[in-house]
Amino acid sequence: MLFTEEHDALRKTVRDVVEKEINPHCDEWEEAGKFPIHDLFGKLGRLGLLGIHKPEAFGGMGLDYSYNLVVAEELGTAHCGGVPLAVGVQTDMCTPALARFGSDELKREFLAPAIAGEMVGCIGVSEVGAGSDVAGMKTTARKDGDDYIINGAKMWITNSPSADFICLLANTSDDKPHKNKSLIMVPMNTPGISFSPHLNKLGMRSSETAQVFFDDVRVPQRNRIGAEGTGFMMQMVQFQEERMWGAANVIKALEHCINATIDYCRERQTFGQPLIDNQSIHFRLAELQTEVEALRALTYQACELHIQGKDVTRLASMAKLKAGRLGREVTDSCLQYWGGMGYMWDNPLSRAFRDVRLVSIGGGADEIMLGIICKLMGILPGKRKD
Numbered sequence: 001m002l003f004t005e006e007h008d009a010l011r012k013t014v015r016d017v018v019e020k021e022i023n024p025h026c027d028e029w030e031e032a033g034k035f036p037i038h039d040l041f042g043k044l045g046r047l048g049l050l051g052i053h054k055p056e057a058f059g060g061m062g063l064d065y066s067y068n069l070v071v072a073e074e075l076g077t078a079h080c081g082g083v084p085l086a087v088g089v090q091t092d093m094c095t096p097a098l099a100r101f102g103s104d105e106l107k108r109e110f111l112a113p114a115i116a117g118e119m120v121g122c123i124g125v126s127e128v129g130a131g132s133d134v135a136g137m138k139t140t141a142r143k144d145g146d147d148y149i150i151n152g153a154k155m156w157i158t159n160s161p162s163a164d165f166i167c168l169l170a171n172t173s174d175d176k177p178h179k180n181k182s183l184i185m186v187p188m189n190t191p192g193i194s195f196s197p198h199l200n201k202l203g204m205r206s207s208e209t210a211q212v213f214f215d216d217v218r219v220p221q222r223n224r225i226g227a228e229g230t231g232f233m234m235q236m237v238q239f240q241e242e243r244m245w246g247a248a249n250v251i252k253a254l255e256h257c258i259n260a261t262i263d264y265c266r267e268r269q270t271f272g273q274p275l276i277d278n279q280s281i282h283f284r285l286a287e288l289q290t291e292v293e294a295l296r297a298l299t300y301q302a303c304e305l306h307i308q309g310k311d312v313t314r315l316a317s318m319a320k321l322k323a324g325r326l327g328r329e330v331t332d333s334c335l336q337y338w339g340g341m342g343y344m345w346d347n348p349l350s351r352a353f354r355d356v357r358l359v360s361i362g363g364g365a366d367e368i369m370l371g372i373i374c375k376l377m378g379i380l381p382g383k384r385k386d
């Protein structure tokens with residue numbers, strides 16, 4: 001990956017925003033279980049940071065995905081995972097399919113304000129009974145004249161309590177599970193939508209998460225993205241940017257954990273010497289930094305393929321898998337060297353340990369990534385027909 005002066009300037013812009021607009025408030029927002037999302041997204045939107053990779057015709061910057069990767073990476077310098085997650089949902093989880101497959105009318109209605117930071121979006125795929133097994137979801141959108149009537153519920157939906165729209169995956173026919181789904185843009189103020197209270201999470205405390213219920217929710221059929229029955233395919237495409245974003249976002253967060261631990265271990269003395277002078281500790285930190293560089297290389301390679309327009313499923317799945325696994329390894333090892341301090345709720349390592357745990361679960365668990373990689377390696381056993 002060859003970065004230019006433009007990439008460097010963008011990095012600096014994001015780092016400045018994180019330092020000025022996010023980091024001073026992280027503790028307060030983590031405590032509150034939410035942050036002023038419309039206010040922050042408005043600021044990010046005015047800087048162009050919510051539409052880096054989106055078409056210029058709808059207010060985006062029309063840049064290639066390497067610039068988006070830079071933004072995702074630098075957002076990892078935030079002192080909490082919840083706020084970057086909320087931004088990632090907006091830029092790389094609930095809008096890629098709309099930007100790629102949506103009608104101009106839908107893009108004007110939802111994409112342009114999402115890029116400007118005037119609307120907050122969320123993505124509705126998971127259900128109580130269908131997280132990993134997306135094909136098994138039960139929410140329906142039945143035709144009624146020119147409309148759909150939506151019934152069902154979506155679980156663990158990030159940003160949903162404050163969102164203006166949801167990009168919803170729903171069953172629009174009784175066809176086979178991979179051919180009966182459509183992505184539909186649903187304004188959140190439509191009658192019949194309600195929410196659970198905020199879900200009480202292990203980490204990502206500053207991001208809002210809730211269950212969303214749909215009770216005879218009526219939306220025009222023109223709110224569907226692309227052709228009916230292609231939603232599963234479009235969601236799988238949309239997942240690739242989500243997974244690359246997730247991997248890129250972890251890189252600097254993990255480096256921050258390693259660097260903070262180095263500083264702490266230089267200061268902290270045991271048995272008359274700084275902790276860092278123990279070979280088991282400085283070797284381990286060097287090994288972890290090496291692993292982070294390997295994650296960076298893998299993520300950049302996935303990004304390059306994506307820019308070339310090639311199918312990135314294999315490398316994006318590998319990068320997501322590695323990010324989740326390494327995130328757990330780095331935060332667990334580093335927390336150990338902080339001893340009792342690391343076990344305290346407000347310790348930065350403790351927060352990172354809790355936040356990064358999501359990477360191995362959300363957007364496709366590690367085992368789902370392994371299944372995809374196996375399939376693409378041709379080593380996934382065929383399904384038994386009995």
Ligand SMILES: Cc1cc2nc3c(=O)[nH]c(=O)nc-3n(C[C@H](O)[C@H](O)[C@H](O)COP(=O)(O)OP(=O)(O)OC[C@H]3O[C@@H](n4cnc5c(N)ncnc54)[C@H](O)[C@@H]3O)c2cc1C
Pocket residue numbers: 089122123124125126127128129130131132133155156157158159201204209358360361362363364365366367368371
């Ligand atoms: C904080 C948070 C935010 C989220 N935000 C969103 C959001 O905005 N939108 C959205 O749609 N979803 C969201 N999710 C949901 C998330 O994507 C799902 O939790 C995830 O896909 C896993 O689904 P599940 O929880 O139903 O786990 P299950 O499908 O029940 O799986 C449980 C575990 O079993 C293992 N497993 C599953 N299948 C296999 C298999 N075939 N082989 C081996 N092992 C397997 C995995 O380890 C997995 O973690 C969020 C979740 C959380 C916790």
